[in-house]
Amino acid sequence: MKKITINDVAKHAGVSKKTISRVLNNEANVSPDTKLKVHSAFDSLGYRPNPQARALASNQSFLIGLVYSSPSNSFVSKIQSGALKRCKADGYNLIIYPEDHENDYLLANLERGLISANLDGIILTPPFSDMKPLLDFLSEKKIPFIRVGGDLSINASPSVYSNDAEASYEMCRYLVSLGHTKIAFIMGHPDHAASHQRLIGYKKALSEAGIEIRDTFIQQGYFTFESGEDCARRLLSQEDRPTAIFASNDYMAAGIIKVASQKNLFIPNDLTVTGFDNAPASRYIWPSLTTIKQPITDMAFEAARMLIRIVRNKPLENNIVTFKDELIVRESSAPAPKVS
């Protein structure tokens, strides 16, 4: 029941440790003969290399860190699965760092955590992708990292990115095409770069359509269900209320639906509500939400792929990779009600 080590395999195959190591790492210049012998030794002994020993000797850890704040379970789940898929395929393990980004000691704690695990590289998701002190820290410590969905202007490091402004713009154009002119917007958490992008798209679409942008129609939300409720109350109690509300994520949209239902507004006939993110809840609530689907899983996969290339000193094809969002029309949107 003793653990099988490289020495056992070497003895069994009648070659040196080093040759075993060569086969293990698929190095060139091993004769087909020896390769065969070694592989059969692997099989008959059931050998599994010790990852820690390998890590120590080769000065790598085969560990990738994934840092995220967790406002949305579905976002986290997609990020994890995308990153994990690529990591496992390349023999890396993923260590997760869910962090409360509003914690005062965040940076110190996080930095200590990241350093002490001896990670080969780090995947940063919003809002960490935009934390300059963190980026600087990692650069200084020469720990490779890649940013997902951050603000491209603040740092030139490799990024995976989806065009939030454009997606938001398309959503608004869709609402305009339904005949809406009184379109309200609920912003996301100000710490997220995406929140600003989404607002930009909204303003652009309205301007282009010749619709006046009213300050009272723009409310500050925080990505939570409750903040959606609050904003909805404020919007729907206005004299001249909007006929469509576009929330910066689905949870806030769900909050709107709740408030609207309580006010006996029938969705979508009396009020169109749309969200962003395509969270599972957007399908589960009734009416189901018109929303924007971001290819989060694909983005995370690509981020991991790029990061691993960086770690292995292979050149990157592109420093920045952009993904396209998709408008998903469901039941919560309808043409604007006729003015009575």
Add this chain to the structure above:
Amino acid sequence: MKKITINDVAKHAGVSKKTISRVLNNEANVSPDTKLKVHSAFDSLGYRPNPQARALASNQSFLIGLVYSSPSNSFVSKIQSGALKRCKADGYNLIIYPEDHENDYLLANLERGLISANLDGIILTPPFSDMKPLLDFLSEKKIPFIRVGGDLSINASPSVYSNDAEASYEMCRYLVSLGHTKIAFIMGHPDHAASHQRLIGYKKALSEAGIEIRDTFIQQGYFTFESGEDCARRLLSQEDRPTAIFASNDYMAAGIIKVASQKNLFIPNDLTVTGFDNAPASRYIWPSLTTIKQPITDMAFEAARMLIRIVRNKPLENNIVTFKDELIVRESSAPAPKVS
């Protein structure tokens, strides 16, 4: 910019490596004097021990595996955060293994993955907590594991557990207390031990209340939104339809609400719907769901705590720890409608 190793610290503090190691591991019998010297060396050098080297030398990896199938993002998120909290506190890293439990090659793949990471211990969540071949494999390989929410009868290994049958029983008693007699039940995925427990609680409560158990009121669901819709359609198209439907999880309950709404049944007045799990969506949908809250995070925390004790050869206070579920009453339940 070179990495600081234990040798550097030893030189700086004027003691041997071994003494540094002693301080690092809080071993007894180090004089306060040396301890101080060593600590100040730590600080001035900014020393972080290399976890891989430590792992190799001490024949531990300080890695805990968490295996789960992911039907529900919120479940996963809670499990992760509970386990992670305890692991980080004890200096362990958590490696996640999200697995599709219906995959044919599951066992082979999973076993290979678990073995090759050289984990110190493994946390098993449903339905893996009940996979006998897997449990046997781990026992044979002498890899410590702990089961969360499994069937206690199939294996005597350490477990953390919450009484699903009892919670389900309480939910049904609550429905009975509201005057419901036509109470339907949607079962969960048959691979999950909890599904059977929840059914048991349902039957027990109805029997005790003197309510006949009708086969047509018990439908097979699979924990998905869609399966909830299907079952709801079958239940609500019956001649003598139920006045309350208790679904084995919240996603299925959401499916019921959707179907009921489409049939113009007003919830809760015309139909009471309740769920299980207290998923975030249960708050976000309208009306919000009456459901059962399981202390998943606490359970995972406790599981990690126990596992780490096992790994460290410390005795367990209890081999099996039970947690109590909680009934959460929200808007989707109301007294049974008067018979007209």
Add this chain to the structure above:
DNA sequence: TTTTAACTTGACACCGGTGTCACCACATGA
């Protein structure tokens, strides 16, 4: 005072791999 036990410390081998380099056999070109 002497003996014994307890505390403190360091030398050194070792964990299980990889990197470096030297070596041999054989093919190639001058």
Add this chain to the structure above:
DNA sequence: TCATGTGGTGACACCGGTGTCAAGTTAAAA
């Protein structure tokens, strides 16, 4: 023929810690 290159291999040091054990010092017991 001899110098040169190249594919294939192993010896050995080394990665950065921990375990074992022996030895020196100090305190407690006789």
